Amino acid sequence: MxxxxxxxxxxxxxxxxEEMQQIEAVTTIKRLRKRQFLLQEGEVWTYNAFVSKxxxxxxxxxxxxxxxxxxxxxxxxxxxxxxxxxxGLPARFNIDAIEDSVVxxxxxxxxxxxxxxxxxxxxxxxxxxxxxxxxxxxxxxxTISHSAEEKYRLFLQNFPEFARRIPQHMVAxxxxxxxxxxxxxxxxxx
Amino acid sequence: MxxxxxxxxxxxxxxxxEEMQQIEAVTTIKRLRKRQFLLQEGEVWTYNAFVSKxxxxxxxxxxxxxxxxxxxxxxxxxxxxxxxxxxGLPARFNIDAIEDSVVxxxxxxxxxxxxxxxxxxxxxxxxxxxxxxxxxxxxxxxTISHSAEEKYRLFLQNFPEFARRIPQHMVAxxxxxxxxxxxxxxxxxx
DNA sequence: CCGTTTTTTTGATAAATGTCAATGGAGATG
DNA sequence: CATCTCCATTGACATTTATCAAAAAAACGG
Numbered sequence: 001m002x003x004x005x006x007x008x009x010x011x012x013x014x015x016x017x018e019e020m021q022q023i024e025a026v027t028t029i030k031r032l033r034k035r036q037f038l039l040q041e042g043e044v045w046t047y048n049a050f051v052s053k054x055x056x057x058x059x060x061x062x063x064x065x066x067x068x069x070x071x072x073x074x075x076x077x078x079x080x081x082x083x084x085x086x087x088g089l090p091a092r093f094n095i096d097a098i099e100d101s102v103v104x105x106x107x108x109x110x111x112x113x114x115x116x117x118x119x120x121x122x123x124x125x126x127x128x129x130x131x132x133x134x135x136x137x138x139x140x141x142x143t144i145s146h147s148a149e150e151k152y153r154l155f156l157q158n159f160p161e162f163a164r165r166i167p168q169h170m171v172a173x174x175x176x177x178x179x180x181x182x183x184x185x186x187x188x189x190x
Numbered sequence: 191m192x193x194x195x196x197x198x199x200x201x202x203x204x205x206x207x208e209e210m211q212q213i214e215a216v217t218t219i220k221r222l223r224k225r226q227f228l229l230q231e232g233e234v235w236t237y238n239a240f241v242s243k244x245x246x247x248x249x250x251x252x253x254x255x256x257x258x259x260x261x262x263x264x265x266x267x268x269x270x271x272x273x274x275x276x277x278g279l280p281a282r283f284n285i286d287a288i289e290d291s292v293v294x295x296x297x298x299x300x301x302x303x304x305x306x307x308x309x310x311x312x313x314x315x316x317x318x319x320x321x322x323x324x325x326x327x328x329x330x331x332x333t334i335s336h337s338a339e340e341k342y343r344l345f346l347q348n349f350p351e352f353a354r355r356i357p358q359h360m361v362a363x364x365x366x367x368x369x370x371x372x373x374x375x376x377x378x379x380x
Numbered sequence: 381c382c383g384t385t386t387t388t389t390t391g392a393t394a395a396a397t398g399t400c401a402a403t404g405g406a407g408a409t410g
Numbered sequence: 411c412a413t414c415t416c417c418a419t420t421g422a423c424a425t426t427t428a429t430c431a432a433a434a435a436a437a438c439g440g
Contacts, residue, residue: 029384060331068335070327083324130318134273136326137260143333144366145258148427176334179346181427183389338397357417371397375418 002028004052005104008076013120014071022118023178026110032056038079040073042067045084049107051077054101055165058093059173069174072098072162078128079103148177149185191219194242196284198266201335203310212308213354216300222246224288226358228269229285237295241267244291248283249363259364261341262288268318269293288356338367339375 002024009015009023032038038056039045051073058079059069070093073079084091085108106114115122142154155175156163163171168186169179192214199205199213222228228246229235232254241263248269249259259312263269275298296304305312332344345365346353353361358376359369 014348051363057422060335066335068331070331070334082320083327086320086324105256113342113349128321129316130272130276131320133323133326134276134332136323137273139330140326141258141260143330144260144364145256146249169387174322175402178428179388180429187389359417368398369418370399370420374397377419 001028001052001102001104004051007123009121010052012124015118015120019120022114023106023121026106027112028105030103030105032101032103034097034100037096038103039081039084039091039093041092041094042082042090042167045081045086045091045107047080047085048080048108048111049080049106050104051075051079052102052104054103055098056101056103057098057166057170058095060093066177067173069170071172072159072166072170074161074165082095094123098170103167106160143176148181149179149188151175152182152185153189191292191295191355192217192307194265195240198240199311199314201240202314204369205308205310209308213296213311216296216304220293220295222241222291222293224287224290227279227284227286228293229271229274231273231282231284232280234266234278234297235271236297237270238247238301239268239270240294241265241269241298242292242294244289244293245288246293247360248258248285250283257363258366259360262349262360262364264351264355271347275278276301288360301366334367338365338371339378341365342372343379344355 005027006020006024009020013020015023026168030038032054041061048059053075055072055074056079057073058071059067071079079095081091081093081095083089083093115125142151145178146154146169152171152175168182172179172182173184191361195217196214199210205213220228222244228239231251243265244338245262245264246269247259248256248261248271251257261269269285271281271283271285273279274283289345305315310373332341335346342361342365362369362372365372
């Protein structure tokens with residue numbers, strides 16, 4: 001499973017064979033069955049996690065028991081609770097697998113140490129953070145300025161793959177609407 | 191006006207006198223009157239901008255003429271259109287002053303060059319990006335999981351200063367609701 | 381293949397929020 | 411001081427979205 005990660009890394013920046021070995025040395029593989037938790041609210045998240053197969057989600061559960069999905073992650077995406085990772089505080093979010101999945105884990109301390117030693121890795125992290133920032137900004141903008149139907153249309157445009165793989169009630173949760181509303185929107189769509 | 195920026199920088203990381211001079215050498219001051227544009231939709235944004243006095247907003251205007259405010263920035267905040275800055279494409283957003291303001295500008299090429307030479311500056315940028323990422327994630331979570339009233343309550347908690355300085359119809363826009371809705375929420379608040 | 385669970389859809393109704401039009405106040409400006 | 415613009419509020423009403431309950435459809439597990 002490391003090969004997919006290696007391929008991803010090489011597509012993003014130039015790594016020497018030795019650097020790649022260093023990375024592999026600290027990477028562990030975790031297989032998750034559908035519905036299995038990678039992180040549960042209240043635990044502390046101490047990894048960087050790369051999805052090499054499958055699909056996961058980050059979500060919270062409110063006082064009424066309703067779930068609110070913050071992010072999805074499929075192959076070649078990273079996932080985790082940066083808030084908990086950075087603060088060392090218990091996570092406010094859950095992460096679980098939507099499909100049977102494989103994630104690669106690197107413990108924070110080791111990842112940070114590697115970033116010091118491997119400039120390409122540090123650059124990759126910075127670029128990733130930068131792109132994520134812009135993506136989140138777009139999501140905020142869409143969320144505050146469009147109707148439910150428009151949000152769904154944009155979601156289809158931006159993430160056609162998510163729309164194919166992910167149950168609709170989860171898409172609805174991600175978009176901040178109920179599953180009934182999304183169902184009715186779809187009915188009225190072309 | 192550079193002194194305020196210097197103070198901010200020193201509060202975030204350790205800079206040598208020479209590094210500080212290098213930064214000052216590329217910094218220009220721009221004074222803006224209330225309502226004056228710092229960036230207009232369609233222009234390309236090529237700066238990093240630090241607010242040393244006043245208050246500004248980033249917003250878009252939709253096809254119906256409605257404004258949607260993406261961010262506010264007061265003293266010691268950065269502002270700009272990262273999307274345009276990174277891509278070199280025309281900005282989708284406007285930035286203008288809500289109060290008479292002073293911003294410090296550093297051209298992108300010079301800023302990037304300084305980041306190469308001054309590790310503390312690069313670190314500051316990374317830390318800032320990291321914090322912004324988390325802040326945006328919180329905003330997304332709030333937006334998709336709370337009612338209009340709850341969003342306003344959380345806004346008051348998180349940004350009491352904004353609530354004091356910024357006209358209510360702009361707060362409403364930032365929260366993704368109409369000014370009438372916000373007015374009614376406030377009436378029903380304790 | 382059958383029973384079970386999950387997911388999606390539908391209908392009836394309620395609640396939240398938006399739209400439009402009007403008003404009054406506060407502050408800026410000449 | 412008079413005028414003007416911006417801002418906040420209010421009321422009436424329309425629209426959007428949520429809620430609750432139920433059923434149909436699809437996916438899953440043994």
